[in-house]
Amino acid sequence: MRKLAEWQLALPLALAFISIFLAPLLLLVGVSFFNDDKISQPGFGQWIKFFGDPFSYKVIADTMLLGVKTVAATILVGYPLALVYLDASPRVQRVLIFIIVLPLLLSVVVRTFAWIVVLGREGVINQLLMSLGIISEPLKLLQTELGLVISLTQIEMPLMLLPLISVMSRLDPNLRDASAALGASRWRTLFTVIVPLSMPGLVAGCLLVFASSTTAFISQTVIGGVRLIYLPLLIWQQSLVVFNWPFAAVISISLLVSVLTVVSALSWFGRKSGGYVHG
Amino acid sequence: MPSSPAGRTLDVEDLTVRYGQALAVDGVTLAIEPGEVVALLGPSGCGKTTLLRVIAGFVRQAGGRVRVDGATIDHLPSNQRNIGIVFQNYALFPHMNVAENVAYGLRARGVRGPDVMARVASCLDTVQLGAFKERLPRQLSGGQQQRVALARALAVEPSILLLDEPFAALDRNLRLDMQIEVKRLQRTLGLTTILVTHDQDEAMSVADRIAVMNKGKVEQFDTPVAIYDRPQTLFVNGFIGTTNLMNGKIASLQNGTATVSLDAGATLSLPAPPGIGLGAPIQLSVRPEQLALSSVPGPDAWRIEPGLSLPLGGQLVHEARTADGGALKIVEPRRASAADTARLYCTLAADARPSLFPRST
Numbered sequence: 284m285r286k287l288a289e290w291q292l293a294l295p296l297a298l299a300f301i302s303i304f305l306a307p308l309l310l311l312v313g314v315s316f317f318n319d320d321k322i323s324q325p326g327f328g329q330w331i332k333f334f335g336d337p338f339s340y341k342v343i344a345d346t347m348l349l350g351v352k353t354v355a356a357t358i359l360v361g362y363p364l365a366l367v368y369l370d371a372s373p374r375v376q377r378v379l380i381f382i383i384v385l386p387l388l389l390s391v392v393v394r395t396f397a398w399i400v401v402l403g404r405e406g407v408i409n410q411l412l413m414s415l416g417i418i419s420e421p422l423k424l425l426q427t428e429l430g431l432v433i434s435l436t437q438i439e440m441p442l443m444l445l446p447l448i449s450v451m452s453r454l455d456p457n458l459r460d461a462s463a464a465l466g467a468s469r470w471r472t473l474f475t476v477i478v479p480l481s482m483p484g485l486v487a488g489c490l491l492v493f494a495s496s497t498t499a500f501i502s503q504t505v506i507g508g509v510r511l512i513y514l515p516l517l518i519w520q521q522s523l524v525v526f527n528w529p530f531a532a533v534i535s536i537s538l539l540v541s542v543l544t545v546v547s548a549l550s551w552f553g554r555k556s557g558g559y560v561h562g
Numbered sequence: 563m564p565s566s567p568a569g570r571t572l573d574v575e576d577l578t579v580r581y582g583q584a585l586a587v588d589g590v591t592l593a594i595e596p597g598e599v600v601a602l603l604g605p606s607g608c609g610k611t612t613l614l615r616v617i618a619g620f621v622r623q624a625g626g627r628v629r630v631d632g633a634t635i636d637h638l639p640s641n642q643r644n645i646g647i648v649f650q651n652y653a654l655f656p657h658m659n660v661a662e663n664v665a666y667g668l669r670a671r672g673v674r675g676p677d678v679m680a681r682v683a684s685c686l687d688t689v690q691l692g693a694f695k696e697r698l699p700r701q702l703s704g705g706q707q708q709r710v711a712l713a714r715a716l717a718v719e720p721s722i723l724l725l726d727e728p729f730a731a732l733d734r735n736l737r738l739d740m741q742i743e744v745k746r747l748q749r750t751l752g753l754t755t756i757l758v759t760h761d762q763d764e765a766m767s768v769a770d771r772i773a774v775m776n777k778g779k780v781e782q783f784d785t786p787v788a789i790y791d792r793p794q795t796l797f798v799n800g801f802i803g804t805t806n807l808m809n810g811k812i813a814s815l816q817n818g819t820a821t822v823s824l825d826a827g828a829t830l831s832l833p834a835p836p837g838i839g840l841g842a843p844i845q846l847s848v849r850p851e852q853l854a855l856s857s858v859p860g861p862d863a864w865r866i867e868p869g870l871s872l873p874l875g876g877q878l879v880h881e882a883r884t885a886d887g888g889a890l891k892i893v894e895p896r897r898a899s900a901a902d903t904a905r906l907y908c909t910l911a912a913d914a915r916p917s918l919f920p921r922s923t
Contacts, residue, residue: 458655460618461649461654462670463639464640464645466642466667466718468670471670480657
């Protein structure tokens, strides 16, 4: 028997990729160039319709903005948590990593419905704030962007924390001591040593959180409702409610291109700032 | 105010550090003179690095004080102690170039403008790395990285310099070069320096005094020569250099002189050590170069059974067995014509100063 070349070992995966990912994607692009929902008249009609409508731009911007806000919130909560993890004893670290990974062990649907209980009019947050006398009227959190960002922050947190922690725990602990011995305050050490050196993990986390939150159809629709409109909801309406597949294809490609643009910009930035840890 | 321009005294008083239940440092007291280099020497886990980390302020002590020039620094966080430290792995900031690394401490102290780069340039010139300002640490060799670490520590004019196994990662030839360079710099600056090491040769060659540590305690704090020639405990004796241990007991005590009868079959007259009584079992420790081979029997010579002889540079190492079954190593200068065959007795060399320790039976 002939020895297998290494590339031949990748063939099954490559075939799977081509048949269930690349081919449908090409099909999607093809479908988008039909004017009618019966997919019989080729033309640019759907593209003109989508990009001729100012509403489309608003939805694209809202979707990207949702991603940016979620990324910002996960950094704000996740980075200090990663620092706490780094300083914790091994036993506390095991507990923390379990708590961090926990969201991944639950279905997205379950997590999202749990947030309805937390955010609702009679939900945990409102009852707590009202019993403490901080507010007199229940806050409206469901079907608002704030509520959506709060729940997405929790749901996407593992995607931020895991790359961040993996990069940070490879940092030489002596660097912090060296910085302190040279007279730097804790804040100075954080911003001149730890943050720059953890950049590769931070960028990877941002990338994952952004891509995941902008396309999080279930959370967006269940928490956000039908009044907050993001691209995934539009795609769902056009493909499964209206059955206008060419139009749905146009929106899908727009979402894909928007997310890819931001993600490649981020990873370019990551490559530019990275490399110290592994170099 | 300090009397010398740079050297400060460093006093460690009754310092104790606990990690959970374990005592990492157990009541250590050291008085270090201005401009002195002191080596903390001991096996791994003896508490030497912990002691260094307490002085730097990275670890809090459970008890005791650290004073610089008489003033306690225990309440100060490490960024206010003004202590320079060079780590074993150098801990250079990998994302900053050489000049930025050296400038780090100055910037952290609020020095701004052209002063920073002038000081950086002069520090890098001192360690002969003036041409490497723009390089990143990973583009430097181990020895160059160490010089950057040294320049970085010295740039802020620290009151004390701490070196944590700084030569361990260097290869042998470079290690000697760096030891000489560090010693030269330290002399020039008159900087009080503490060196942590597990390498006795390094401690011997670099330090003015050595504190030999074991299990969190200082066993002996003395000059290298005194530690080598007059080890005060069995641990120091075994840890420093090579030694021969021979069993015996005190046969008589008179006017500060002890007559020791060795189990190997000889009687020696030696200065009586304090606290050892008549008839007490002892261990005699004698360095290989303090023994001599002889062809004539005598009361102070014992019979040996010669083993292998190995040339070691300019010396010859003889292996031998004594009558009571102990193994001996004897070192003598290598001579071209040696009729060694008949030398079946071993004695103390003329200027030998063996140590006596009580033996627990």
